[in-house]
Amino acid sequence: xxxxxxxxxxIQCHSFEQRVLQLDSVTIKSSCILMSGSKLLDSIFWHAxxxxxxDKLIAGGLIRLAHDLAQLSxxxxxxxxxxxxxxxxxxxxxxxxxxxxxxxxxxxxxxxxRSYFQCQFLVGLRFRSAITGLIYRKSLxxxxxxxxxxTTGEIVNLMAIDASRFxxxxxxxxILWSAILYSYKYMVSMLF
Numbered sequence: 001x002x003x004x005x006x007x008x009x010x011i012q013c014h015s016f017e018q019r020v021l022q023l024d025s026v027t028i029k030s031s032c033i034l035m036s037g038s039k040l041l042d043s044i045f046w047h048a049x050x051x052x053x054x055d056k057l058i059a060g061g062l063i064r065l066a067h068d069l070a071q072l073s074x075x076x077x078x079x080x081x082x083x084x085x086x087x088x089x090x091x092x093x094x095x096x097x098x099x100x101x102x103x104x105x106x107x108x109x110x111x112x113x114r115s116y117f118q119c120q121f122l123v124g125l126r127f128r129s130a131i132t133g134l135i136y137r138k139s140l141x142x143x144x145x146x147x148x149x150x151t152t153g154e155i156v157n158l159m160a161i162d163a164s165r166f167x168x169x170x171x172x173x174x175i176l177w178s179a180i181l182y183s184y185k186y187m188v189s190m191l192f
Contacts, residue, residue: 049127049130052130053123053126053127056119056122056123057123057173059119060116060119060120060123060173060174061174061177063112063115063116063119064112064116064174064178065178065181066108066112067108067109067112067113067116068178068181068182068185069181070105070108070109070112071109071185072181072184072185072188073105074102074105074106074109075185075188075189076188077098077101077102077105078102080098080101081095081098081099081102084098116174117171120170120171120173120174121167121170121171123170124166124167124168124169124170124171125167127166127167127170128163128164128166128167131162131163131166132159132163135155135158135159135163136159139155
């Protein structure tokens with residue numbers, strides 16, 4: 001009474017459902033399938049989501065890292081500008097260079113942050129649509145006894161509210177590691 005998933009990792013697929021079927025060979029007992037809080041199902045689910053969207057998640061992380069580094073360089077450039085104004089013997093072209101450098105740094109921060117949010121919103125939207133599609137297809141395959149246990153409101157709640165939380169969390173996902181850079185940025189800002 002086991003369910004066997006035979007999957008091949010070499011095939012390139014674009015949909016989430018195909019990625020679930022692409023995982024390494026796993027045997028899932030039917031009792032695990034019935035338990036919604038099962039760690040086995042949770043790990044398969046997250047592994048499939050990550051494998052499907054890992055390129056976009058990594059690209060979003062790199063964009064966020066570039067934004068944080070540009071934001072980190074702002075106080076350093078501002079200190080150079082203030083030192084330029086404190087010392088009148090420095091050439092004017094150096095002050096103009098510092099001003100252009102500071103403006104470029106701020107412009108890069110804006111562009112990188114907007115592209116980060118766009119990338120993460122798209123990944124979140126794809127997460128949400130994949131999860132909503134899976135819930136919808138699963139609700140169509142429910143047996144009559146299962147349909148009596150699960151109300152339509154619960155299914156709609158899963159499809160609308162719970163699936164949208166996946167989309168919302170994507171914009172904040174990289175904040176976990178980015179917070180370390182922010183604390184470092186504030187320490188550097190106090191030094192400069």
